[in-house]
Every structure is written in structure tokens, then in C-alpha cells.
Amino acid sequence: MTFELLTPTKPTWTEAVVADFDTFLLDHAACERKASSMAMSMLLHYPDLENLVKEMTKLAIEELLHFKAVMAHIHERGLVLPGDEKDPYVNELRQAQRRGSQEYLLDRLIIASIIEKRGAERFGLVAEALTDVKLKKFYTKITESEQRHYLLFLDLAKEYFNPEIIEPRLNELLIIEAKIIDNLKIKSALH
Numbered sequence: 001m002t003f004e005l006l007t008p009t010k011p012t013w014t015e016a017v018v019a020d021f022d023t024f025l026l027d028h029a030a031c032e033r034k035a036s037s038m039a040m041s042m043l044l045h046y047p048d049l050e051n052l053v054k055e056m057t058k059l060a061i062e063e064l065l066h067f068k069a070v071m072a073h074i075h076e077r078g079l080v081l082p083g084d085e086k087d088p089y090v091n092e093l094r095q096a097q098r099r100g101s102q103e104y105l106l107d108r109l110i111i112a113s114i115i116e117k118r119g120a121e122r123f124g125l126v127a128e129a130l131t132d133v134k135l136k137k138f139y140t141k142i143t144e145s146e147q148r149h150y151l152l153f154l155d156l157a158k159e160y161f162n163p164e165i166i167e168p169r170l171n172e173l174l175i176i177e178a179k180i181i182d183n184l185k186i187k188s189a190l191h
């Protein structure tokens with residue numbers, strides 16, 4: 001079982017990113033840092049799920065290495081990381097998480113998988129649009145990682161839940177995600 005996103009990112013988004021790439025880099029760094037702390041919070045919430053703890057530990061390290069790599073580009077350009085801003089896309093998706101321990105775990109895993117999938121799609125568009133060889137290579141590598149992470153969260157969901165439980169909820173959350181993406185203001189940021 002894999003899945004596709006229901007709505008593709010509009011070309012105007014890619015144009016906005018390329019037109020103001022410095023702003024995109026700063027937002028990208030913030031996203032990587034948040035992805036790392038999300039992995040840490042996930043493993044702290046489920047200390048008894050051994051494989052989840054192992055995978056989230058590896059993921060927290062990998063996302064922090066992404067942060068380090070993005071920061072190198074930021075410093076190279078003489079930019080300074082701004083204060084943290086809320087991510088409306090992630091916040092709205094999180095509002096769809098159900099209460100109840102099993103539902104909450106399943107929703108967290110599916111939502112994380114969707115976020116990674118959207119990340120892979122958008123980083124892929126950035127890699128395609130960039131002309132700078134070094135940056136293009138960097139974003140191609142980032143795209144491959146986020147594609148792996150999308151599958152990682154989906155595999156974890158499959159480890160703890162049956163496909164009959166996963167699939168209907170996945171379809172609901174994909175519809176919710178598509179609505180959020182379609183209503184999101186276009187700006188030079190991952191979301």
C-alpha cells in the first residue's frame with residue numbers, strides 16, 4: 001500500500017520560491033528543525049513501541065543533519081535565521097487528529113506520512129526549477145530522503161494497524177490535506 005496526493009502543487013508556488021529563494025531557505029531550515037523535534041516528541045510519547053522508538057531516533061538525527069546542511073547554505077549567503085513562525089499547513093492537519101490512544105497514533109503516523117510526501121513533491125519541484133548545480137543536487141538528495149520518510153511512516157502505520165483500518169482514514173486525511181493545500185496562501189515557504 002502506497003498513496004498519491006490528491007492535488008498537485010501549483011506552478012505559481014514554484015515560481016514564488018525561485019523568485020525569493022533566500023526566504024525559502026530560511027523556512028526550509030525551520031521545517032527541518034521542526035521535523036527533528038517532531039520525531040523526538042513521537043518517541044517520547046510511545047516509549048513502549050520499540051521499532052517506532054528506533055526509527056524516530058534515526059529520523060530525528062537525519063532531520064537535524066538536514067537542518068545543518070540547510071544552515072550551511074544560509075550562512076554562505078550571509079542570512080540569519082528568523083524567529084519561529086507557525087506553520088498553518090501542519091497546524092491545520094494536526095487539528096484533524098482524533099483523540100483516543102489508537103486513533104491518535106494512527107492519525108499521527110498517517111499525517112506525518114502525508115507531510116513527508118508533500119515535502120518530497122515540493123522539494124522535487126524546487127530541484128527541477130533551480131539552475132544552480134550545487135543547489136539542484138542538494139534538493140534532489142532532500143527529495144529522496146523525504147520520499148523515504150513518507151514510506152517510513154506508512155510502514156510504521158502498517159506495523160501497528162491493519163490495512164482495513166488504515167485505508168479509510170488515509171483517504172479521509174488525503175481529502176483534508178488537499179483542501180488545506182488548495183486554500184494555502186502562495187508564498188516562498190515549504191507550506
Ligand SMILES: [Fe+2]
Pocket residue numbers: 032035062063066145146
Ligand atoms: Fe528533512
Ligand SMILES: [Fe+2]
Pocket residue numbers: 035063116119145146149
Ligand atoms: Fe523528512
